Amino acid sequence: MAYLSALLFLAAHACAIGISGGAPLASYPFLVLATLIAAISCAWRARRTARPEREWDLAALAMLLWGGGMLMATWQAVTGGQLAATVSLLLYVLYGVPLTFAIASAGSEAWPLRLIDAVLAIGLGALYATHTLSLAADQTVGGQNFLDLRLTLDLENLFIATFALVRLATSTNARARDYFRALSCFAVAYLLVAAITNHFFADVDFGGYADLIIGVPFLWLAILARQSPSAPVVRAYPPRRNHLVRAGSHLFLPLTLLPISALVVGNRPWLGALGFVLATLGAGVRGVLLQIRTYEERDQLDVLARIDGLTRIPNRRHFEESMDREWRRCMRSGDSLALLMIDIDHFKQINDAYGHPEGDRILQAVARALAGCAHRSSDTVARYGGEEFAALLPSIGRNGALNVAEAMRAAVEELALPSPLANGVVTISVGVAFIAAVDGGHPSDLLANADEALYRAKAEGRNRIRDAAPSAA
DSSP, rough: HHHHHHHHHHHHHHHHHHHHTTTTGGGGHHHEEEEEEEEHHHHHHHHSSSSHHHHHHHHHHHHHHHHHHHHHHHHHHOOOOOHHHHHHHHHHTTHHHHHHHHHTTTEEEOOHHHHHHHHHHHHHHHHHHHHHHHHTOOOOOHHHHHHHHHHHHHHHHHHHHHHHHHHTOOOSSSSHHHHHHHHHHHHHHHHHHHHHHHHHHHHHSSSSGGGGGGGHHHHHHHHHHHSSSOOOOOOOOOOOEEEHHHHHHHGGHHHHHHHHHHHTTOHHHHHHHHHHHHHHHHHHHHHHHHHHHHHHHHHHHHHOOOOOOOOOOOOOHHHHHHHHHHHHHHHTTTOOOOEEEEEETTTHHHHHHHHHHHHHHHHHHHHHHHHHHOOOOOOOOEEEEEEEEEEEESSSHHHHHHHHHHHHHHHHHHHHOOOOOOOOOEEEEEEEOOOOOOSOOOOHHHHHHHHHHHHHHHHHHHHHHHHEBBBBB
């Protein structure tokens, strides 16, 4: 139905051209209306979903700018005023700025990055405007000003189409895919239409049947904007290609600024130089911010990699790194070190009786109780594996380590977590290993002693503490 409506619109345009005998004013209303339809459709699409799609608003703004240019061309045809012609050319060129910004800054970028993109887009618009105004006075077909402006339009349209296709080729979610599909179709169609119009029909006034192709990209965009959003589909792309485009997308605006600055620098050297500086500085600052963000994300992932996903306490990897670090520190200082190996008694029977979800809740409750008994910042309580936990206590005496172990045992018993065994509550067994002064050996020695003590605690009836014989490494 949408495509039929577009065909009827083009047919009405053709009839108007035929009836008027090729009068320019027969085409202007249809071309203005085509861009207005596209703008309304894009604005409607931006608000169609619960989460506004602001990139469609930028497409709507671009359509309004182009439509404004056509409206000013209509006014110039009626009044013959040079000002209207200049404003018309200016709006035709500026229409590409919001599209370039939408392509370069689409997605969930952080606001500082989008702010830099906005500054670059404003700079790009200023260069476009200055360059266009300098060429607008004389637009004799075949003249140097005409050729320079045509080159500017060709470059702008080529950049928009290329960047949109690149983003479409690597879009991994339905929302972005819909937007870049519509934008790519429009940009490629408009690139071809503008090239044909500017290169082959530049000396032909509006009012001919060639005008029919001008409205096609706008009607196509309106149709695509009105289509239902695509269902989410997982699309697998090579990670390297995705990362390359994601990292390189921040160069879209600088890459557009550079050739435009090169075009401007001949007539206005200071403005062209400013464009080069803005492109270089913008890309550099954005790259620095992206690098900082990468470091922050890497640090966050590093922290997450050391946290047990279920109990939210340190995992075995973190524990082993802490133990190695504390062992080396104690060797340098001759300090003491205690290790507690903790096991939930009869956890397999608990899982079998109550199921794994309940077993997970018990693990979480026990982990919180154990962590609450290690008050010092230097203490480490970690999930060692399965239902087994470990506590590393540096710079503590033997009696202090036994007191912490007893506090942990009592804290878990006081939770009164249900157990299918005779005592009716979940309990733990603890093995304690202690070294008064670390002056050699290996952390595995301490671990072996704590493991042996834990084995004795379990063999002697569980819900108790046993310590290894006092030793010095």
